[in-house]
Amino acid sequence: MRGANRVLLRDSIYHTIRHAILTGEYQPGQELRGQILAKEYHVSPSPIRDTLLRLEQENLVTVLPRQGYRVKPISVRDVQDLFAFHLLIEPACAAAAARVDGMNAEVLQRFRAFVNDDTGEIRFLEHNMLFHRAVADLSGNARLAAVAFDLAEQFQRLTRVSLHVFNHEQARNEATEHDAIIDAIQAHDPESASRLSYEHAIGAHACVAAALRAHHAGHDGSSECGTATEVRVAMPARSRPICEIACLPSGTMS
Ligand SMILES: [Zn+2]
Numbered sequence: 650m651r652g653a654n655r656v657l658l659r660d661s662i663y664h665t666i667r668h669a670i671l672t673g674e675y676q677p678g679q680e681l682r683g684q685i686l687a688k689e690y691h692v693s694p695s696p697i698r699d700t701l702l703r704l705e706q707e708n709l710v711t712v713l714p715r716q717g718y719r720v721k722p723i724s725v726r727d728v729q730d731l732f733a734f735h736l737l738i739e740p741a742c743a744a745a746a747a748r749v750d751g752m753n754a755e756v757l758q759r760f761r762a763f764v765n766d767d768t769g770e771i772r773f774l775e776h777n778m779l780f781h782r783a784v785a786d787l788s789g790n791a792r793l794a795a796v797a798f799d800l801a802e803q804f805q806r807l808t809r810v811s812l813h814v815f816n817h818e819q820a821r822n823e824a825t826e827h828d829a830i831i832d833a834i835q836a837h838d839p840e841s842a843s844r845l846s847y848e849h850a851i852g853a854h855a856c857v858a859a860a861l862r863a864h865h866a867g868h869d870g871s872s873e874c875g876t877a878t879e880v881r882v883a884m885p886a887r888s889r890p891i892c893e894i895a896c897l898p899s900g901t902m903s
Pocket residue numbers: 777780781823827849
């Protein structure tokens with residue numbers, strides 16, 4: 650195989666396995682054996698080994714001495730850290746998006762009025778992720794957007810692990826909150842965009858925490874399920890340092 654093709658194959662294997670972890674196809678705590686994966690993906694062990702090492706650096710898998718790899722369990726600490734970081738990043742993105750001049754925010758129009766009774770949970774989760782990505786993109790800050798994208802994917806991992814608690818009323822509420830965030834961004838009102846986005850994130854955390862508790866209850870408290878329990882939704886005082894950095898008006902740095 651030529652060098653370029655080998656790189657493409659390695660990248661493709663990496664993205665496929667990463668996606669399987671983030672969407673819950675490979676469950677938290679599940680063992681991953683290099684030889685079995687190589688057979689499954691019809692490749693030699695080498696690209697699988699590279700992929701697993703990359704995923705270990707991203708904290709998505711852990712190495713088991715002499716046994717292979719395991720999908721990293723979701724710990725209470727992980728979830729708390731994720732929630733706390735999310736509360737800083739999401740409002741920062743929304744506020745920065747609201748500060749962008751012009752009609753760019755019109756791209757959010759397509760996210761309005763999405764939910765109806767036929768909207769399944771997977772479609773809603775995808776819609777939700779795309780909405781938050783679009784807001785992050787609008788922020789105009791590539792570094793902030795990259796962090797927000799990564800967080801959105803990590804959240805996807807949490808929510809997909811425990812989809813059975815999804816309900817339409819909750820999805821409708823979230824969609825209504827999205828509409829209010831879109832209103833604030835399109836009205837170029839960073840204060841409201843930040844506040845609404847913060848409240849939306851708090852609500853999402855409560856849902857994820859409830860889902861994780863329900864998921865864990867389904868496992869009879871077994872430690873094998875690999876998901877966090879006893880997750881509290883923290884309501885820290887709003888802090889805005891990241892927001893203020895992200896929202897420096899143009900020209901401030903010159
Ligand atoms: Zn949302």
